[in-house]
Amino acid sequence: MAPDLATAQAELRRIFGFADFRGRQAEVIERVLAGQSTLAVMPTGAGKSLTYQLPATLLEGTCVVVSPLIALMHDQLRSARANGIRAATLTSVDADWRETIDAFRAGELDLLYVAPERASQPGFAGMLRDGRLALFAVDEAHCVSEWGHDFRPDYRQLRPLMDLFPAVPRLALTATADAHTRADVLAQLGIPADGLVIAGFDRPNIRYAIRPRQSGSRQLADLLAEQPGPGIVYAQTRRQVEQLAEKLAAETGREVRPYHAGLPAEVRSANQAAFVASEDMVICATIAFGMGIDKPDVRLVAHAGVPKSIEAYYQETGRAGRDGDPALAVMLWGAGDFVTARQRVAELEEARQPGERARLDALAGLVETPGCRRAVLLRHFGEDPPPTCGNCDNCLDPPKVVDATELARKLLSAAYRTGQSFGLGHLQKVLTGAADERITQRGHDKLSVFGIVEREEARLIAPLARALQARGALAANDHGGLVLAGDARAILTGDAEVAIVQPPEGRGRRGRSRGAVPNPIGDPLFDALRELRRALAAEAKVPPYVVFHDSVLRDMAAARPASLAELSGIPGVGEKKRAAYGEAFLKVIREN
Template structure:
């Protein structure tokens, strides 16, 4: 590709999107696409993956066909593309205007055509593509093509055959969540050369990670919501828990809180999702069914009530926070039972994948139990070599106390074994501390050698030790909740393996540091700009962020432009948006 072409791309970047420079590895990806080279781009959520095909699509002759896994995600990206003046359409079962879309495609009047993999894999769609000029195949959420990925979708496997029928059309695969094994599989499955990998890294420096033992999740989440005024997502493990938390959090905080799960009526689900996308302060409580189809940039926190299914899932779900680049938080509240249930589910996984799934779960346990930097451990899992401290996770900001709990772990494991591996931590705690509990005496456990061998000052550590052992898989719960020895339990009992535990953290009254909110609270001009944005969004039937991001409003409030030319120089204001909204925002600025 010539320098002039790259210069053209920068010019179009400013004209269409209002940005003067590419971010991260965007330029490398765009350069390859414009040169007709097939590419796998692994870029963190929020790094602007969609721009790497939207910009070339607006510059190249023909239509870019985008394969995307969810209708909601397609419609969200459609709104944003059209707001920037890009000719885009979706071809889904939810679109009543499909005839107009087909006509526009055949006439060459589309820059982007979004379709689902299920439609793209049909023979009739191949016939449709042969009727028009194509510029690019863009495969979003490309980790879905890999059986090693955490979100495998069989129809993604059929895309290779479709694309092979158009050998002159380059292909761009995009994902934020692919470890080394998954990346290799994507390259092979989509026939992208190994030198076509552009790896932008996985770090999301604006997200503050924190992981806490779960005690009273409603109180814990209410505190988080009191500190974060913006939109948030709470992930809960079951539909029942989703409903319960949504009701209790709404009552406890006075904030708008809605549930989302697959058991809700489809219309209710769609209405709740629409309300959340359009809101500037709503919290949605959901199962993991929610999120992949949401490209909402202003989510200020993502909280997990329980451990996610894998470390890749955790990365993807927390990555829904702070896509606009502003400070955001990812908080997990976990309990020992989460890992017990997860390890039981491993038995249901087909044997060929069981070991890799076990390794993913072990990586998640290490993330939860580490006294070191959460971000560093997370990034190492994806093959990176980060600094040992990030300065923006709970352990870096407030280093925890680590205690050698080897002897206490041996006592706990011994008690579990001597009581028949049939009792939970509550009963074992009573035995070890010498409680003359009726059930302990009735079972004869007051006559065991482990009765009363834990002193009062050690007793507070029993539950953290039990959590650590269960997270590591050295204690597992049976279907009745009884704790059984597993993993490295016998090695610990024999004194061949040490155990260190992280002490429960102190509650911090203030959050402070890099995770603080970025918007100028109480600034009358910023508030007035937001009010106008809300009004324009309602008129257009789009979420407020489609009009302008908060960062663009902050730039307006700070620069106070007095002309359209000055406003057009601010970040995030392309030609189409300047023409559509510029004068109205100038009027607000002049009045404040």
């Protein structure tokens, strides 16, 4: 007889130290225990891994987990073993692969983590036949879809493998999939349409902020100064990564390391390991960094430029605050980011261009909205959120919205009448009637658009140009000249309107009190518990969060348990961790 949800809840308390399930975890777990294949779309930090880890301890046989990156597998392996779950990885860097295969065949593993490349090897199916399977779990399942933003061809080999074991249920997991991608994942992995469970996309603990990029390194340095704890800064090129890492380290005094695919493998590995183990380090990286990181205590994710799409933005910002504590996601953007992105789309094969253009337009809408950022994000994924969230820059400090339609017509006219060959600086001078030798040499002082913009209106030209480029009405040629594109004609003829956000000076600093300070009330006991955790983690050679999350330490400091029995009432203190660490933490509590 299959274990039921009541049994699962008892094991949840014993192994993980939690009294109840969160969100739609119970529904997914109940389906798994009943042998039903499922696609679960759950936000990052909602406990996706628990939906296969817990059933794996209850079902007969091994749960085979397909995961895209070795670093992610090893991170999850540490956490599973810390909770007393029998787990192993079978990767190209594991020297103990023979022992792992023997343990699998002997039925001694609850979880076996493998990469999709290994799962597609001919001999792997034969190995699986030598053991007993309880479940196939496919993590980051959007990688199976060409419509997804992280398509991995090897994921397409998973269904033929799973079809060899028709009695074994399938659980696909992702945090990032729009409606089109979800339908494709169901089809590619052979999961029935009624197996879809959507737990929502909202990450209420993340505060979103999007700001024009003015002096990127200075703005980022200010962010790091006001936001303690581990952070990730995403840059668009390897060169930017290295320059930013050097500048931010010099300007902030914090440890900032680079990460990109061009660094030697040993340097990448060392920098990633240092970041995972750190409680305050910042890593500056390209998007090559992230999917393999399951670090729960990242307090800041900053983008030094626009990401590829809303899906990519959601996934990358989702690496902040996985522990549920407050976190901050900030994007700095410039008009040139969208120009480059649109050029990149134009170089794609024709069939892919419409979809990628739509994604870019959706991202421009997020950047340019004067309304709630979270609402725009959630609507993109098919949800119907409230109009305001109270935890994004626009909700905390509502911007002034200006009707810039007439100014947009003037700017577009200036671009057209000067031959669509000049950058914004030249157009600004023409519009404001500046005395400039280049303008008189070219006769641009004789144009009807010369001097038609007054001083008060002139300060809106730059943000307007940025907005027009974000929406695609202005584009840049190979020499940086602004040319008309998109709906520019509709704006000029009065068939389209343009409204832009006019951010006040110094905007974007409000809401700092909601930032992620590990010890918000300055309790010395919390700091003492954190110091003990650091020592225990170093001794066990695991990151501090594998011992306990900050939230667990805060609960300990507040409740001050006096016995192991009382300690077991703290959420997140499971049986094995209580046995391994309980007396040490109780001693610190008694002494403080």
